[in-house]
Amino acid sequence: MPLTDITLHSRYLGTTEKLIVYTPERYSPLYSYPVLYVQDGDAYLSMCRFATTLDELIERRELPDLIAVFLPVETEKRMARYHPDGAEHIAYRRFLAEEVVGYMDGNYATQPLGSARTLVGVSLGAVVSLFTALAYPHTFGQVASQSMAMDQELNRRVAETDIPVPLFLYMEVGTEETAVQTKRGLLDLVAANESLRDILQPKMVTLVYETFAGDHAWSHWQTNLPRMLKAVCG
Numbered sequence: 235m236p237l238t239d240i241t242l243h244s245r246y247l248g249t250t251e252k253l254i255v256y257t258p259e260r261y262s263p264l265y266s267y268p269v270l271y272v273q274d275g276d277a278y279l280s281m282c283r284f285a286t287t288l289d290e291l292i293e294r295r296e297l298p299d300l301i302a303v304f305l306p307v308e309t310e311k312r313m314a315r316y317h318p319d320g321a322e323h324i325a326y327r328r329f330l331a332e333e334v335v336g337y338m339d340g341n342y343a344t345q346p347l348g349s350a351r352t353l354v355g356v357s358l359g360a361v362v363s364l365f366t367a368l369a370y371p372h373t374f375g376q377v378a379s380q381s382m383a384m385d386q387e388l389n390r391r392v393a394e395t396d397i398p399v400p401l402f403l404y405m406e407v408g409t410e411e412t413a414v415q416t417k418r419g420l421l422d423l424v425a426a427n428e429s430l431r432d433i434l435q436p437k438m439v440t441l442v443y444e445t446f447a448g449d450h451a452w453s454h455w456q457t458n459l460p461r462m463l464k465a466v467c468g
Contacts, residue, residue: 275304
């Protein structure tokens with residue numbers, strides 16, 4: 235499980251940011267690899283055993299060799315960066331699309347294609363993943379979302395957004411996620427995700443839509459991680 239800590243100064247955010255980069259056991263600069271860009275990076279690593287899961291799936295040949303970039307976020311900055319109305323949201327999207335991708339393409343053997351870059355997120359992290367892909371459609375061609383914390387207003391914005399190039403979107407939501415407590419109040423994520431699915435179907439989007447029996451919890455997202463990864467990268 236090769237994990238490397240990187241510090242990257244962001245001119246957009248005005249801060250020094252930490253990246254945790256996963257490379258596969260057989261990584262070689264002679265080849266090129268697809269890249270996952272994972273929001274809530276620390277939480278996904280600790281709560282979902284993300285790196286260990288990658289090792290296991292790659293070892294069993296259920297996934298190709300790939301690189302993953304885990305992007306930690308401080309709790310107090312999460313809303314500001316991840317929600318489209320947040321004070322740092324646009325700067326954070328630019329940081330992802332220009333600075334992080336630029337660093338990875340310049341320092342690792344990446345496949346420099348939108349279809350080989352996937353934004354991964356859970357809850358509000360899935361929201362920022364989707365809106366970043368919509369803002370940078372030629373940079374990110376895939377989004378993998380678990381329990382995306384959408385609402386009627388955010389869905390309206392997606393409905394009004396043109397998608398000029400193909401986008402692959404994996405969505406999953408728990409059947410019990412009908413009253414999820416958030417900083418925006420109670421959200422019915424089942425209804426919101428179903429509505430988003432219906433909004434996106436006529437657009438240039440390939441959708442995989444899954445449900446699971448459960449609520450808004452890391453235990454479910456960990457269980458479903460292999461399914462999501464194989465849907466996106468397998």
